[in-house]
Amino acid sequence: MKVRLRNPKRELEVQGPVRVHALLDRLEMHRDTVLVIVGDTLVPGDALLEDDDEVEIRPVISGGAA
Amino acid sequence: MKCTVCKGPAVIDVRRANANFCAEHFLRLCRDQVARAIKDFDMLSPSDRVLVAVSGGKDSLAVWDILLQLGYQVDGLYLGLGIGEYSESSGTFARAFAAERGLHLVEVDLPTDHGFDIPTGAKAAKRVPCSACGLSKRHLFDEAARTGGYDVVVTGHNLDDEAAVLFGNVLHWQADYLGRQLPVLPARHGFPKKVKPLVRLGEREMAAYCVLRGIDYIVEECPMAAGNKHLGYKEALNAIEAQSPGSKHDFYFGFLARASHRFTADSEAEQRALVACERCGAPTPGDVCAFCKLVARATSVPVELGRRS
Numbered sequence: 001m002k003v004r005l006r007n008p009k010r011e012l013e014v015q016g017p018v019r020v021h022a023l024l025d026r027l028e029m030h031r032d033t034v035l036v037i038v039g040d041t042l043v044p045g046d047a048l049l050e051d052d053d054e055v056e057i058r059p060v061i062s063g064g065a066a
Numbered sequence: 067m068k069c070t071v072c073k074g075p076a077v078i079d080v081r082r083a084n085a086n087f088c089a090e091h092f093l094r095l096c097r098d099q100v101a102r103a104i105k106d107f108d109m110l111s112p113s114d115r116v117l118v119a120v121s122g123g124k125d126s127l128a129v130w131d132i133l134l135q136l137g138y139q140v141d142g143l144y145l146g147l148g149i150g151e152y153s154e155s156s157g158t159f160a161r162a163f164a165a166e167r168g169l170h171l172v173e174v175d176l177p178t179d180h181g182f183d184i185p186t187g188a189k190a191a192k193r194v195p196c197s198a199c200g201l202s203k204r205h206l207f208d209e210a211a212r213t214g215g216y217d218v219v220v221t222g223h224n225l226d227d228e229a230a231v232l233f234g235n236v237l238h239w240q241a242d243y244l245g246r247q248l249p250v251l252p253a254r255h256g257f258p259k260k261v262k263p264l265v266r267l268g269e270r271e272m273a274a275y276c277v278l279r280g281i282d283y284i285v286e287e288c289p290m291a292a293g294n295k296h297l298g299y300k301e302a303l304n305a306i307e308a309q310s311p312g313s314k315h316d317f318y319f320g321f322l323a324r325a326s327h328r329f330t331a332d333s334e335a336e337q338r339a340l341v342a343c344e345r346c347g348a349p350t351p352g353d354v355c356a357f358c359k360l361v362a363r364a365t366s367v368p369v370e371l372g373r374r375s
Contacts, residue, residue: 007287030308032081035273042077042277044067044086060273061226061300062123063196063291 001049003027004056016051023049027057034059078274082312089278096275099266100132107249109261110218116140117172117216119207120163122156124276124283125222127163129264131279133220134167140220143210145203146175148183149290156284163281172214174206182364184290190363195290198360205348205357211258224264224272229314230299232321237299245333248326255340256349265318 003012003023014023020036020043036043037056049055067076069088076086080095087095104110116133120126120142133140144160147153157173164171177183182190188198211219223231228247235243253259264272276283291297306313336351343355350356 006285030304032270032308033304035270035277037277040277040280042089042274044076044078046067058273058277058285059287060124060270061297061304062125062269063287063294063297063300 001051001053001055004054006057007059014055016053017048019045020047020049021045023055024057029057033061077278078271080268080271082268082307082315084311092271092274093278096128096267096271097132097135100129100263101136103249103263103266104136104261107261109250109263110138110220112137114138114217115215116218116220117143117207117211117214118220119143119145119203119222120160120171121145121222122159122163122284123222124272124281125224125227125264125269127159127222127281127283128272128275128279129220129222130163130169131281132275133263134169140169141214141216142169142171143207143219144171144173145206146173146177147199147202148175148177149185149288152284152286152288152290155286159282159284163283172210174210176202176206180361180365182361187360187364188290190366191360193360194294196294196296199290201356201360205355207260208257208348209346212256216258217253218259218261220261220263222264222272223262224267224269225314225318226269226300226303227296228262228265229303229318230296232318233299233303234295241329241332242336243333244326245329245331248322255337256342256347268314 001014001016003014005012021031024031031045035058037058038049038053067079067086069076069091070085071091072088074088077089078092079086110116116138118126118130118133118140120130130140130142142160142164144157146157161171184195184199184202188195191198207219232247235247249262249265251260303314339351340349343350343358344353345358346355348355348357
């Protein structure tokens, strides 16, 4: 599957099937700091990602304090 | 994973609440939490003219959307900060949100209206960019509210933002800042009322809200913010939260309930000393406000060293 990452933008090829939690662990990302989106759909941590899915891992932390 | 409310398929977990939600019940949770914050802290009344400061990011567009759903009269304010492609892109998201919903968006452009951009201003004033940006935004929010006749300025600060700012203020014992770190700052001394209706929601929840509501927002981080202290504080708090969900909520709301009043005197002493800026009329502790000083430094023409003939 194609996994799109942000900040900086990049794309990875990951073999499925794999659960969201396992993918995040493999990428050393904490689940509270990202959303996982398949197509236009938000998916939970136990969702199974298939080989033909297009996955976006979207960071949610922003830095403006003012 | 099942929705805690209806037992249907869940789309998101909220670990600090030990709960999972389907789209419908998550969106309802967000609206309910904002409504509760507004009620608990007496933020808004139905007749208020409200101005929400929008950056094109998830928090400000989500709070605008939620306030409209709750029936408030809300216009948007977008500040062009002149941060290259980032500002161009963020402005596009803010304008598209307003245009698609027929909403009124007030726009102020720092380079056009005040003659400098944030990178230039920060360099000229020898401030870190986030400091020059925050100073400019606070001044321009106040000015836009005064000139537009708005009763309240809303900002999209969420629980993560407030917990991180509190962490920094405690770390350095910034007593006057701690006295002002409240979800509501009443109108006084020429400042409009300012409120933060998202204090009961985290930033992951706001990002999820936007995805579920189909709100397009700028995901890219401001290039000026990379490596700033605020992000470091968030990282530290997230490490604690990962071990102990609910810590950020307890830290922030515990402060409000048990400690913030202890710093009120520090904040009020500073507020009492304010006078009108001799250039723009904004409240300031000195003759000239910090924003006018920043404008002067950022727009001053460097003195050219001539050759002796």
